[in-house]
Amino acid sequence: MTTTPTTTPPDEEFLRLDRQICFSLNAASRAFGGVYRTLLKDLGLTYPQYLVMLVLWEDGELPVKRLGERLRLDSGTLSPLLKRLEAAGLVQRERSARDERSVNVRPTDAGTELRTRAALVPRRIAAATGFDLAEIEDLRARLDRLTSALDGAALDA
Numbered sequence: 215m216t217t218t219p220t221t222t223p224p225d226e227e228f229l230r231l232d233r234q235i236c237f238s239l240n241a242a243s244r245a246f247g248g249v250y251r252t253l254l255k256d257l258g259l260t261y262p263q264y265l266v267m268l269v270l271w272e273d274g275e276l277p278v279k280r281l282g283e284r285l286r287l288d289s290g291t292l293s294p295l296l297k298r299l300e301a302a303g304l305v306q307r308e309r310s311a312r313d314e315r316s317v318n319v320r321p322t323d324a325g326t327e328l329r330t331r332a333a334l335v336p337r338r339i340a341a342a343t344g345f346d347l348a349e350i351e352d353l354r355a356r357l358d359r360l361t362s363a364l365d366g367a368a369l370d371a
Contacts, residue, residue, distance in 0.1 A: 249342050253335050257328060262295050271329045275320035
């Protein structure tokens with residue numbers, strides 16, 4: 215099998231908007247946001263709230279700090295999300311009995327029941343992409359690799 219050598223485009227080409235991977239990722243993220251907004255409306259959740267619930271459905275009770283780590287969110291972003299979810303009756307926050315500085319969060323019965331209704335969301339998102347399951351898994355794996363590489367590059371900077 216013969217491969218064709220790739221030539222590096224001139225600098226001016228690198229500065230074109232349509233050559234920026236960050237722009238493509240941002241555009242895809244915004245498009246996903248639109249689809250999620252429509253699908254999550256019936257559940258009464260925003261996309262960030264949905265992500266919180268996904269982690270809680272998966273892990274059960276967690277310290278807020280660990281939830282933030284899983285979601286890659288700082289406490290300034292996560293706290294208002296949790297307050298809104300608590301006001302909606304979907305999560306409960308309480309101080310840890312072992313460490314009063316730590317706050318644990320868990321889904322309420324209503325939050326747990328919402329999981330059944332949310333089960334259709336991933337399939338509908340997958341269908342909206344037009345990709346088959348193998349393509350979705352490959353893309354997710356590539357994005358995970360990209361994230362790890364960028365996290366490493368940020369540490370080196």
